[in-house]
Structures are given as C-alpha cells and as structure tokens.
Amino acid sequence: KVRTLTGITTSGTPHLGNYVGAIRPAIQASKDDNVRSYYFLADYHALIKCWDPERVHQSTREIAATWLAFGLDTDKTIFYRQSDIPEIPELTWILNCVCAKGLMNRSHAYKASVDANVANEADPDFEVTMGLFSYPILMAADILMFNANKVPVGRDQIQHIEMARDIAGRFNHIFKKKLFDMPEAVVADASDSSAILQGLDGRKMSKSYNNTIPLFSTEKQLKKSINKIKTNLLEPGEPKDPDTSAVFQIWQAFATPAQVAEMRTEFENGIAWGEAKKRLFELVNAEIAPARERYNEIMDDPEFLEAELQKGAEKARAQAAPFMEKVRKATGIKRFK
Numbered sequence: 498k499v500r501t502l503t504g505i506t507t508s509g510t511p512h513l514g515n516y517v518g519a520i521r522p523a524i525q526a527s528k529d530d531n532v533r534s535y536y537f538l539a540d541y542h543a544l545i546k547c548w549d550p551e552r553v554h555q556s557t558r559e560i561a562a563t564w565l566a567f568g569l570d571t572d573k574t575i576f577y578r579q580s581d582i583p584e585i586p587e588l589t590w591i592l593n594c595v596c597a598k599g600l601m602n603r604s605h606a607y608k609a610s611v612d613a614n615v616a617n618e619a620d621p622d623f624e625v626t627m628g629l630f631s632y633p634i635l636m637a638a639d640i641l642m643f644n645a646n647k648v649p650v651g652r653d654q655i656q657h658i659e660m661a662r663d664i665a666g667r668f669n670h671i672f673k674k675k676l677f678d679m680p681e682a683v684v685a686d687a688s689d690s691s692a693i694l695q696g697l698d699g700r701k702m703s704k705s706y707n708n709t710i711p712l713f714s715t716e717k718q719l720k721k722s723i724n725k726i727k728t729n730l731l732e733p734g735e736p737k738d739p740d741t742s743a744v745f746q747i748w749q750a751f752a753t754p755a756q757v758a759e760m761r762t763e764f765e766n767g768i769a770w771g772e773a774k775k776r777l778f779e780l781v782n783a784e785i786a787p788a789r790e791r792y793n794e795i796m797d798d799p800e801f802l803e804a805e806l807q808k809g810a811e812k813a814r815a816q817a818a819p820f821m822e823k824v825r826k827a828t829g830i831k832r833f834k
C-alpha cells in the first residue's frame with residue numbers, strides 16, 4: 498500500500514504556495530482508498546528558522562485550521578502535530594548515531610541557507626545551528642517512523658529523501674534488521690500547476706521570506722496582496738511574456754486549461770497589469786472563499802482544533818510507539834524481561 502506523508506513548517510501564515518504545492522494535492526490524494534496519508538504540522542522544524550514563540554504557536558493554529566477548512570478527512574487520514582509524537586525526536590537521535598557527518602555536509606539546503614545569508618549580508622548574528630545542519634535527520638525520522646514510501650517534495654528536497662534512504666539503509670545494515678522501507682521522492686512535473694509559485698518579489702513564495710500571498714486574509718487583503726506582485730513596467734497594450742510572470746504563473750495554478758490559453762492570448766495582446774491582477778484575484782478568491790468561512794469558524798474554536806489534533810496524535814502514536822519499541826530493541830536498548 499502507498500503511504501504518503503506531507504508536513505508544513507509552522508513558521509508563519511500559510512500561503513498560496515503551500516496550498517497549491519502541498520495542501521490541495523494532498524487532500525486530493527487522500528481520497529484514494531489505496532493511499533494511506535499522514536499530514537503533520539512540523540513544529541520542531543519551525544524552531545530551525547523561527548525563534549518567535551508567538552509566531553510558531555499562531556502558525557500551528559493557522560496551518561491546522563487551513564487543512565481542516567479545506568475538508569481534510571481526519572477519520573481516513575492521520576493528521577497530527579509533530580511535537581505530540583515524542584517517538585519522533587527519539588528516533589531522530591538514534592538516526593543521528595548512524596548518520597555520517599559527511600552526508601550532512603553535502604546538504605544543499607543548509608549550504609543554500611549559508612550562501613543566502615552571505616549574499617544578503619543579512620543577519621550579523623546568523624550562525625549555522627546544529628538544527629539547521631542536521632535537519633535532514635529529523636526529516637528522515639518523520640518519514641521512516643511511518644515507513645512512508647512515497648513522499649511528495651519540491652525539487653530542492655529530493656536530496657533529503659536520498660539522505661533518508663541512505664540513513665535507513667545504514668541502520669538496516671548495522672543492526673541487521675530490515676526495519677525501514679526505502680522512501681521514494683515524488684516530484685511534481687515543472688509544467689504541472691503545482692510547480693513552485695513565485696512570491697511577491699519574484700523569489701520562491703516562502704513563509705521565511707515574507708513575500709507571500711496569505712491564503713486566508715480578508716477579500717480586501719487578498720486583493721491588496723495580489724496587487725503587490727512585482728511586475729515590469731510594460732504599459733497596457735504592450736505584449737507581456739506570460740512565462741516569466743508571477744501573475745500568469747499563479748493564474749495557471751488556479752485556472753482550467755481553457756482559461757490558461759485565454760490568459761496567454763491576453764498577455765500577448767498586452768493586457769494591463771491592473772486588469773490581469775483583478776482577474777487573478779477573482780479566480781483565486783472563487784476557489785478559496787468557501788473554505789475561508791470555515792477557516793474563520795475553526796480559528797474561533799480552539800477546543801475543536803485541539804480535539805482533532807489529539808485524535809490524530811493518538812492514531813499516530815498507536816503506530817509510532819510499537820515501532821519505536823522494535824527500533825530500540827534492535828539497538829540493544831530494551832528491558833531485561
């Protein structure tokens with residue numbers, strides 16, 4: 498059976514990129530009875546880049562409410578908060594003990610983070626924490642704990658899945674037990690509507706860059722955010738290149754193929770940026786408006802939210818606890834009787 502796993506880092510307000518790249522396809526996939534889906538709020542991952550407790554807490558609520566607002570079926574899937582599963586940090590430690598340091602040295606993500614900081618001459622206090630350096634091991638634990646075998650990821654994360662395979666293989670080899678299955682990355686095609694969305698400034702839309710279009714602001718704020726997407730200075734009537742435009746890219750992620758073709762022609766005919774953005778707002782809003790109402794209700798009902806997460810934690814731990822027992826046993830950490 499296919500077991501798939503998706504986590505969202507609780508480091509800020511969920512945005513259109515999270516929706517198009519993770520939430521929408523994950524909810525779609527969860528409807529398939531042959532797929533067992535695990536969805537989690539990655540709050541331990543958040544601490545790698547966010548030391549603002551209020552933000553982490555608020556983000557956890559917002560992301561949880563977002564999944565539920567879009568109709569995630571928590572009876573069919575396993576939906577949990579990472580920190581509710583103490584077996585995950587426990588497994589992380591054990592995997593730390595078999596993972597070669599050289600493997601982590603090669604991680605693109607941590608190198609990219611260092612390079613970005615140097616390039617921006619940004620934060621004088623920036624340093625590589627052990628969390629940033631070794632987070633692929635936490636990610637491996639997230640995946641291997643539930644033996645997830647198909648993991649949907651963006652291109653930048655393929656290497657981390659390879660690392661998880663490497664670590665799993667090493668554990669199986671050292672302790673002569675085939676406890677872990679080899680996870681595989683499932684990467685969306687670049688032409689797919691779930692390609693990486695650009696943010697307001699043209700970089701990848703990301704919670705950490707403060708360049709996002711939040712999913713569930715008010716309609717007015719959504720319109721404002723869309724108006725802030727950076728565009729070139731072409732005037733109405735001048736042909737515009739759809740393939741380099743964030744406006745067109747986001748349009749593509751929400752439109753039907755016929756609407757995509759139509760907008761392409763509009764771009765070539767020089768549609769005014771204001772008009773293109775107005776239509777984009779209408780399209781995006783039409784898709785998310787019904788969920789917005791539900792989102793606001795859930796945000797006002799923390800008991801319901803917490804009950805859903807506790808239900809998920811129970812189901813996740815029912816698997817994680819006995820599995821961890823096997824992992825401990827394989828390493829010699831076990832009771833005398």
Ligand code: ATP
Binds near residue numbers: 515649692701705706
């Ligand atoms: P952070 O800045 O904290 O890393 P993020 O917003 O970049 O946050 P994550 O929480 O790391 O996103 O990713 C959660 C999921 O959302 C992942 O499956 C990721 O592929 C997807 N995702 C994130 N940003 C985008 C984007 N711009 N376009 C498409 N998918 C995205």
